[in-house]
Amino acid sequence: MIVILLGPPGVGKGTQAKRLADDRGWRHVSTGDLLRAHRRDGTELGRKAQAFMDEGELVPDDVILGMVDAEITLDDVRGVVFDGFPRTVEQAEGLDRLLDDTDRSVGLVVVLEADDEVLVKRLAGRRSCPECGAVYNVHFNPPETEDRCDRCGHEGLRHRADDRPETVRTRLEVYLEQTEPLIEYYGDHPAPVERVDGAQDVDEVATELARAVRGVMEGAAG
């Protein structure tokens, strides 16, 4: 099944997508993570994306669609959880075309919602491990030892440059202008759309998300 997690920056898409993908044995595809890996590796795509990411603006649709096309394969037939993609109507149309070519389709769209105040606080506290990608929050989910990754032991967690307050403001505006219209796009789409309150505790969000996925899967089976 193909699941899309939609929602503003900081709402918890990454955490929830990882968890759902792990639970189900599906693949987690985060275009933000893929772009950051390209930047780290110094690829041409990474260089193209850099300025947009630093400003909190969207990377052009053709770059993103090319990257996703190269990334998802028929081996992912069991399931994919998209996080941070699609982010524009053009990307959503592109994804539909891409899936159509291999007789697949979007199975569920989940919109995670939270007030700007919650989002800004979460992004300000977010830290990640440059080594293994584990994500923490100094307010809500700190590592056991300050600044040390619980998962791999790496010392020195990072605050993403684009999580700084000035860039966060731009990212929230970009979400409202370019990504929120997608909710309407999916309203007219065969895939069901579920809204989940992303301001709840991580476990509560995960439970609601898992319930929505189960609902679709049972519907498809029955």
Ligand code: AMP
């Ligand atoms: P994220 O980790 O999802 O918050 O993404 C970080 C940054 O990567 C965004 O602010 C954009 O600059 C870029 N980005 C990630 N995914 C996309 C996408 N689907 N379309 C355009 N830009 C993206």
